[in-house]
Amino acid sequence: MTFDTVAADRPLRAVVVGAGFIGGQWAPELLAHPGTELVGWVDVAEDLARAAAGKLGLDDLAVGSSLTAVLDGEEPDFIVNCTTPQAHHDVTVTALRRGVAVLSEKPMAVTLDEARSMVKAADEARRLFAVNQNRRFMPTLVAFRRTVADLGPLGLLTSEFFMPYRGRPFLDTLEHPLLQDMAIHLFDAARAVSGADPISVYCESFRPAWTWYPGACSATAIFEMTGGLRYTFAGSWSAPGQPTSWTGSWRAAGTHGTARWDGDGHPPTVEAAKGLVLRPYAPEGDPFPDRRRFTGLAEGLEEFVTGLRTGRPPQGECHDNIRSLAMVTAALESARTGARVPIVT
Numbered sequence: 001m002t003f004d005t006v007a008a009d010r011p012l013r014a015v016v017v018g019a020g021f022i023g024g025q026w027a028p029e030l031l032a033h034p035g036t037e038l039v040g041w042v043d044v045a046e047d048l049a050r051a052a053a054g055k056l057g058l059d060d061l062a063v064g065s066s067l068t069a070v071l072d073g074e075e076p077d078f079i080v081n082c083t084t085p086q087a088h089h090d091v092t093v094t095a096l097r098r099g100v101a102v103l104s105e106k107p108m109a110v111t112l113d114e115a116r117s118m119v120k121a122a123d124e125a126r127r128l129f130a131v132n133q134n135r136r137f138m139p140t141l142v143a144f145r146r147t148v149a150d151l152g153p154l155g156l157l158t159s160e161f162f163m164p165y166r167g168r169p170f171l172d173t174l175e176h177p178l179l180q181d182m183a184i185h186l187f188d189a190a191r192a193v194s195g196a197d198p199i200s201v202y203c204e205s206f207r208p209a210w211t212w213y214p215g216a217c218s219a220t221a222i223f224e225m226t227g228g229l230r231y232t233f234a235g236s237w238s239a240p241g242q243p244t245s246w247t248g249s250w251r252a253a254g255t256h257g258t259a260r261w262d263g264d265g266h267p268p269t270v271e272a273a274k275g276l277v278l279r280p281y282a283p284e285g286d287p288f289p290d291r292r293r294f295t296g297l298a299e300g301l302e303e304f305v306t307g308l309r310t311g312r313p314p315q316g317e318c319h320d321n322i323r324s325l326a327m328v329t330a331a332l333e334s335a336r337t338g339a340r341v342p343i344v345t
């Protein structure tokens with residue numbers, strides 16, 4: 001992967017696209033970062049962008065419903081794509097083709113074909129395109145990842161995600177709401193924690209008798225990963241009690257022992273195999289206590305800005321992140337066909 005850096009001696013100019021929930025979280029990050037400047041806000045519903053800018057006291061900010069008009073008028077270095085997943089492809093490719101780098105919300109796209117064409121557009125434009133998987137920056141996930149790294153070659157990684165959730169009406173419209181919306185967070189975390197990449201998956205997605213969702217809100221999946229690792233996932237949006245955290249509940253077993261993590265604010269625990277000694281890593285302090293708003297946005301922006309300035313790719317760089325999306329799309333294909341599906345990007 002090769003992308004051009006920005007050498008100009010001035011803050012990086014950024015436009016937020018999408019003025020819904022997460023757009024409203026990203027704009028303050030761009031205002032707070034000493035190396036970025038918010039120069040525009042786009043939403044197909046222009047009044048939403050205007051209202052969101054007004055809420056932050058930015059009455060003079062360039063806002064509009066036309067992405068191309070704001071890009072041409074403001075000449076940003078990058079956009080933050082905060083639109084709904086169905087719009088991710090068009091918004092990202094439009095920016096890349098105009099020479100504008102893209103930091104996107106998850107998921108990269110809805111389909112793998114869309115994602116491939118986005119990666120190709122980034123390559124052709126020589127522009128940085130990354131997806132911010134904000135949970136990668138949770139201090140307890142980082143501590144779990146470091147603890148797992150001491151387990152030696154891994155054999156098993158499991159995560160359970162159980163939530164009695166009914167908060168967003170659009171989930172009712174999805175055929176597989178758990179796999180299509182939430183699972184990418186857990187699947188990407190599995191890659192981050194293990195350092196392994198997916199090879200194939202067998203998945204079932206279904207409706208338990210008691211669920212309040214029209215779609216298949218529950219799923220189990222077995223992923224074969226590189227190094228012989230098996231990653232298993234079980235989850236439900238319709239948990240009848242005993243919820244896990246929003247990042248699930250985790251166990252990793254390797255040659256040297258077992259580590260566990262509650263997916264939340266508690267540090268990981270570890271037990272060494274007989275005759276060995278292992279200690280869990282402690283979570284480190286918040287690197288951005290003054291800028292903390294929404295988990296993992298400040299860190300993701302920092303890595304992206306560093307990438308644009310130095311050429312060092314951030315964690316969610318598109319050639320890497322497409323593998324997390326491929327876990328979702330292959331799991332969906334397996335759920336629909338009943339077959340074990342190879343994972344190729």
Ligand SMILES: NC(=O)c1ccc[n+]([C@@H]2O[C@H](COP(=O)([O-])OP(=O)(O)OC[C@H]3O[C@@H](n4cnc5c(N)ncnc54)[C@H](O)[C@@H]3O)[C@@H](O)[C@H]2O)c1
Nearest residue numbers: 018019020021022023043044082083084085087105106107
């Ligand atoms: N990382 C996280 O924890 C997290 C949390 C919430 C949302 N998200 C992700 O952020 C994205 C947005 O979610 P949200 O909850 O903010 O949604 P939302 O519906 O609140 O906001 C999306 C906005 O995008 C606008 N939009 C849609 N198509 C557009 C287009 N082509 N051009 C410009 N604007 C367009 C809509 O009008 C809307 O205002 C989704 O991909 C979602 O998965 C991530």
